[in-house]
Amino acid sequence: MSAIPVDSKCVLEVRNLSLSLDQQTLVDDISFSLYEGERVCLIGASGSGKSLTARAINGTLAPYIKVSGEVLVNGDSVAQQPVLARRAQARAATVFQDTYSALNPLMSVGKQLSLSTNIQSRDELLALLKQMQLKDAESLLSRLPSELSGGQRQRLCIAFALLSGANLLVADEPTTALDVLSQQQVIKVLRQCCDDHVCAHSEHLHGSPLSLLFITHDISVAAQLCDRAIVMQDGKIVEQGPLQTLLSQPKHPYTQRLVQAAHRVHVDTCLPQQKAVNA
Numbered sequence: 001m002s003a004i005p006v007d008s009k010c011v012l013e014v015r016n017l018s019l020s021l022d023q024q025t026l027v028d029d030i031s032f033s034l035y036e037g038e039r040v041c042l043i044g045a046s047g048s049g050k051s052l053t054a055r056a057i058n059g060t061l062a063p064y065i066k067v068s069g070e071v072l073v074n075g076d077s078v079a080q081q082p083v084l085a086r087r088a089q090a091r092a093a094t095v096f097q098d099t100y101s102a103l104n105p106l107m108s109v110g111k112q113l114s115l116s117t118n119i120q121s122r123d124e125l126l127a128l129l130k131q132m133q134l135k136d137a138e139s140l141l142s143r144l145p146s147e148l149s150g151g152q153r154q155r156l157c158i159a160f161a162l163l164s165g166a167n168l169l170v171a172d173e174p175t176t177a178l179d180v181l182s183q184q185q186v187i188k189v190l191r192q193c194c195d196d197h198v199c200a201h202s203e204h205l206h207g208s209p210l211s212l213l214f215i216t217h218d219i220s221v222a223a224q225l226c227d228r229a230i231v232m233q234d235g236k237i238v239e240q241g242p243l244q245t246l247l248s249q250p251k252h253p254y255t256q257r258l259v260q261a262a263h264r265v266h267v268d269t270c271l272p273q274q275k276a277v278n279a
C-alpha cells in the first residue's frame with residue numbers, strides 16, 4: 001500500500017461502532033478510517049458483520065438495530081441517521097450483490113439513466129455506458145434490466161451509484177454472484193472509476209477523488225483491487241493493515257486460515273492444468 005499522505009482528508013471514520021439486536025451484539029466496538037482515494041476491503045466470513053457495518057455507513061440499517069459509537073462521512077456524524085436525513089456530502093454511493101434492488105425492473109435502461117442524470121442526448125448516455133466498458137451500448141439503452149447479464153447489470157449499478165456525485169463508494173459483495181469473467185470486468189470498472197473519478201458536480205466535494213470500501217469474503221478478489229484490508233470475525237476487527245502484508249504475513253489465526261484457504265483454492269484450480277501439462 002502506498003503510504004497515506006499526511007494532509008489526506010479522512011472521508012470515512014468509524015469510531016467504536018457497535019450494533020446490537022435485543023441482547024445480542026452483532027458488531028462489536030469496531031474502529032477504522034478511510035482516506036480520500038484509498039481502496040480498502042472489509043473482509044470476513046459470512047455473518048461476521050460486514051453488511052451491517054456497510055448499512056451503518058450508508059444509512060440503510062433497520063430501525064430496530066441499536067447503534068452506539070460514531071460514523072463520520074466527510075466530517076458529518078451520521079451513525080444514527082438514515083440516508084434521507086443526511087446532507088448530500090454525507091451520503092455514500094452503494095452497490096449491492098443484488099443488482100435488482102437498485103434498478104427499476106419495468107423501465108428501460110436508457111429511460112432510467114436519463115431520469116437520474118437529466119441527460120436527454122442519446123450520445124451522452126452512450127458515452128456513459130461506454131465508460132462502464134459496456135459494449136453494445138446502443139442496444140442496452142432500450143433493454144429492461146432483466147435483459148442484461150448479471151455483470152452488465154452490476155456495471156450499470158456502479159454507473160448509477162457514481163452519478164450521485166459521492167466521493168465514497170461502498171461496494172457490498174458486488175462480484176459474489178458473478179462468474180469469473182464478469183467478476184474481472186466489474187473489478188476493472190471499479191479500478192478505473194477509482195483512478196478517473198473526481199467529483200465534478202458536487203459543490204462540497206468538488207475535485208475530491210473516489211474512495212472505495214469493498215466488502216467481500218474473497219481475499220483473492222480483494223487483492224486485485226485494494227491496498228488495505230480490515231479483517232472481521234464474529235463482529236470484531238481482528239486484524240487490519242496493508243493487504244500485501246496480510247497476505248504474506250497474516251498474524252491473526254483467522255487471517256492465516258483465510259490466506260491458506262485462498263492459496264488452497266488457487267492450487268486446486270491450477271491442478272487440472274498441471275496434470276494436463278504433465279500428461
Ligand SMILES: Nc1ncnc2c1ncn2[C@@H]1O[C@H](COP(=O)(O)OP(=O)(O)OP(=O)(O)O)[C@@H](O)[C@H]1O
Pocket residue numbers: 021026044045046047048049050051052053062217
Ligand atoms: N436486519 C437484521 N436483523 C437481525 N439480525 C441481523 C440483521 N442483519 C444481519 N443480522 C445478523 O447479524 C449478523 C451479521 O450479519 P451481516 O449481514 O452483517 O454479515 P456479513 O458478514 O455481511 O455476512 P455475508 O457475507 O453472508 O453477507 C448475522 O448473524 C446476521 O444474521
